[in-house]
Amino acid sequence: IPISYFLLRLGYSGTYVLGLNAVTNLLCAIARVLIMRNLINLNLNQYTKIVLRPIVLVSFISLLVVVFFKFTSEDNWQSFIVSCILSVIAVIISSYYLGVDKQERHALNLLLKKR
Secondary structure, three states: OHHHHHHHHOOOOHHHHHHHHHHHHHHHHHHHHHHHHHHHOOOHHHHHHHHHHHHHHHHHHHHHHHHHHHHHOOOOHHHHHHHHHHHHHHHHHHHHHHHOOHHHHHHHHHHHHHO
């Protein structure tokens, strides 16, 4: 928070504060993984394959859908609302097919069938 305050005090826009927040979160996530690697002998290859790869794939696909829509539509409230809805749909679909493995998908299907 103090660094964000100083950025704003120096006249930078809120965009820089959000960027700083993203970079700080990324560095903290890397530090946590490295600490866990030493504490519990975390296998980084397995962690990357099981955790990071699905997150990156879902994020990338969802971002592509929204960016494509942004460049093919006008800037107005309707486009914003449609963009939000498309984003949610893209996250749900890409999470289902790319973010979970077969066992998790099967458990999710069973849960949805009960409702």
